[in-house]
Amino acid sequence: MDPIALKAEFPILNQDINGHPLVYLDNAATSQKPRSVIEAVKRYYEWDNANVHRGVHTLGSRATDAYEGAREKVARFLNAASREIVFTRGTTTGLNLVAHGYAREVLKPGDEIVITHMEHHSNVIPWQQAAKATGATLKYIPLQPDGTLSLADVESTITENTKIVSIAYVSNVLGTVNPVAKIAEIAHKNGAIIVVDGAQSTPHKKVDVKALNVDFYAFSGHKMCAPTGIGALYGKAALLEKMEPMEFGGEMIDFVGLQDSTWKEIPWKFEGGTPIIAGAVGLAAAIDFLESIGLDEIDRHEKKLATYAIERLSAIDGISIYGPREDRVGLVTFNLGDVHPHDVATVLDTEGIAIRAGHHCCQPLMRWLEQSATARASFYLYNTEQDVDRLAEALWKTKEFFGYEPVR
Amino acid sequence: MNPLDDLYRRVIMDHYKNPRNRGSLDDGSVTVNLNNPTCGDRISLQLHIEDGVVKNAKFTGEGCSISMASASMMTDAVKGRTTEEALALADKFSSLMKGEAAEFDEYEDIDALAGVNKFPARIKCATLSWNALRKGVESGQGEHEGIEQ
Numbered sequence: 001m002d003p004i005a006l007k008a009e010f011p012i013l014n015q016d017i018n019g020h021p022l023v024y025l026d027n028a029a030t031s032q033k034p035r036s037v038i039e040a041v042k043r044y045y046e047w048d049n050a051n052v053h054r055g056v057h058t059l060g061s062r063a064t065d066a067y068e069g070a071r072e073k074v075a076r077f078l079n080a081a082s083r084e085i086v087f088t089r090g091t092t093t094g095l096n097l098v099a100h101g102y103a104r105e106v107l108k109p110g111d112e113i114v115i116t117h118m119e120h121h122s123n124v125i126p127w128q129q130a131a132k133a134t135g136a137t138l139k140y141i142p143l144q145p146d147g148t149l150s151l152a153d154v155e156s157t158i159t160e161n162t163k164i165v166s167i168a169y170v171s172n173v174l175g176t177v178n179p180v181a182k183i184a185e186i187a188h189k190n191g192a193i194i195v196v197d198g199a200q201s202t203p204h205k206k207v208d209v210k211a212l213n214v215d216f217y218a219f220s221g222h223k224m225c226a227p228t229g230i231g232a233l234y235g236k237a238a239l240l241e242k243m244e245p246m247e248f249g250g251e252m253i254d255f256v257g258l259q260d261s262t263w264k265e266i267p268w269k270f271e272g273g274t275p276i277i278a279g280a281v282g283l284a285a286a287i288d289f290l291e292s293i294g295l296d297e298i299d300r301h302e303k304k305l306a307t308y309a310i311e312r313l314s315a316i317d318g319i320s321i322y323g324p325r326e327d328r329v330g331l332v333t334f335n336l337g338d339v340h341p342h343d344v345a346t347v348l349d350t351e352g353i354a355i356r357a358g359h360h361c362c363q364p365l366m367r368w369l370e371q372s373a374t375a376r377a378s379f380y381l382y383n384t385e386q387d388v389d390r391l392a393e394a395l396w397k398t399k400e401f402f403g404y405e406p407v408r
Numbered sequence: 409m410n411p412l413d414d415l416y417r418r419v420i421m422d423h424y425k426n427p428r429n430r431g432s433l434d435d436g437s438v439t440v441n442l443n444n445p446t447c448g449d450r451i452s453l454q455l456h457i458e459d460g461v462v463k464n465a466k467f468t469g470e471g472c473s474i475s476m477a478s479a480s481m482m483t484d485a486v487k488g489r490t491t492e493e494a495l496a497l498a499d500k501f502s503s504l505m506k507g508e509a510a511e512f513d514e515y516e517d518i519d520a521l522a523g524v525n526k527f528p529a530r531i532k533c534a535t536l537s538w539n540a541l542r543k544g545v546e547s548g549q550g551e552h553e554g555i556e557q
Contacts (some may be wrong), residue, residue: 018411339473340471340472340473341472342447342449342471342472342474342530342533343416343472343473343474346412346415346527346529346530347412350410350411350412357447358446358447358448359447359448363448366448372448372450372470372471373447373448401412401416402416402421402473
């Protein structure tokens with residue numbers, strides 16, 4: 001793959017920020033959108049827009065075909081069946097749907113929910129709330145010093161009382177790739193189901209929910225070249241059947257009586273109200289775009305960039321890099337001596353480089369790292385080694401800038 | 409001066425690396441714990457207020473150079489002033505962040521923070537300690553918790 005040619009497909013990347021060509025390294029927060037996705041959304045609004053599943057007219061059929069076609073595409077992308085794909089607003093909505101509609105139905109006092117210390121707030125708080133509502137206990141799998149999980153810890157934390165295990169496939173801070181298939185096996189052996197936060201994995205690597213044998217898998221479109229406001233939740237059909245909807249209203253009903261109503265089949269019973277049709281169209285175009293490059297290619301490219309970035313950044317004295325050195329994805333979280341990450345991000349911004357600074361929605365993990373905040377550079381398919389060079393040079397400058405002895 | 413040098417003036421770096429009034433008060437009558445959940449900055453400000461005068465002010469906290477330097481300057485600036493004067497300074501600081509007030513005669517180090525208004529994402533860093541002051545003076549005795557919106 002040719003990242004320089006791919007960069008040209010992203011109109012937003014072709015601009016100067018503070019007098020320098022933009023280097024966008026905040027992809028774990030959200031990715032930029034290629035022309036093909038922007039065009040697909042535009043074409044939908046200019047030609048096909050109508051409400052779905054109800055219009056007898058031609059536009060209504062076209063909009064429905066586009067929306068359901070997008071569902072089929074997502075299903076193929078994850079190796080699932082269409083009826084197992086629920087469109088959502090994003091990963092957060094998907095995880096909340098499981099924590100409400102499934103967890104609260106099955107959990108009893110004394111049951112356990114197991115997560116890890118590296119989870120994003122969106123895979124922590126829904127479970128805290130579900131635990132409080134049902135009397136279940138929320139347990140955490142500890143981390144190894146390098147930010148990975150040990151299978152021994154997974155084995156000892158998950159017990160026969162565990163009903164739900166929920167875990168990120170990839171950590172948004174450490175870049176760790178968790179052994180999801182093995183954890184699924186351990187969960188199932190104990191009679192628990194496994195929920196996967198796929199926000200940071202889906203954009204970057206091939207995901208096969210059948211091969212992983214996970215029960216639920218949630219992801220967001222906006223981190224994988226699609227518009228904001230669209231994502232999907234995969235659930236095994238039998239579990240989705242058992243799960244209660246969170247939103248009630250139009251689109252999701254079968255028969256409405258005066259005191260009682262019945263729902264549509266899965267997945268539609270979870271999609272109350274007019275759905276995010278243009279978003280689904282954009283997501284389908286994003287999947288086409290990613291598949292035209294190849295997810296394995298993207299994964300390889302980003303790993304190479306991460307390795308190169310770790311090498312360049314390690315040469316700066318006083319820098320701390322967090323997370324494992326091997327088996328990681330294309331993001332690097334670091335701190336530059338005692339320079340606060342917000343100051344680092346501000347200096348980098350004046351050089352046209354966009355990175356993230358803060359707690360990355362991972363306060364429990366920040367406490368584990370004993371840092372109040374960190375800086376993070378995260379790569380995508382359009383980033384190049386030159387981008388990493390610009391980052392490293394700007395960090396040297398930052399160090400110089402903050403390094404001098406203050407006047408007494 | 410380039411915007412970065414303007415943002416990180418020597419006087420700001422001095423307050424950051426050698427903060428004035430860092431610590432806590434035994435005779436503090438007012439404590440305000442304020443944090444900014446979006447960036448993780450937090451300050452714990454203690455004031456000793458007697459007969460309507462800020463007799464002493466100290467702070468602890470974690471944050472970027474701008475937020476910590478601003479807290480250092482703020483505590484220095486309000487010590488010995490009446491609560492009315494302290495609130496007037498807080499108003500003046502808000503104006504400075506909007507790019508309005510030109511000179512901070514009462515405590516001229518604060519002028520160095522004028523460059524922050526060119527960095528909209530960083531204004532909240534500079535105003536954190538001043539908002540803690542406002543909350544402390546307005547709420548009076550006791551311990552107060554707050555979250556910046």
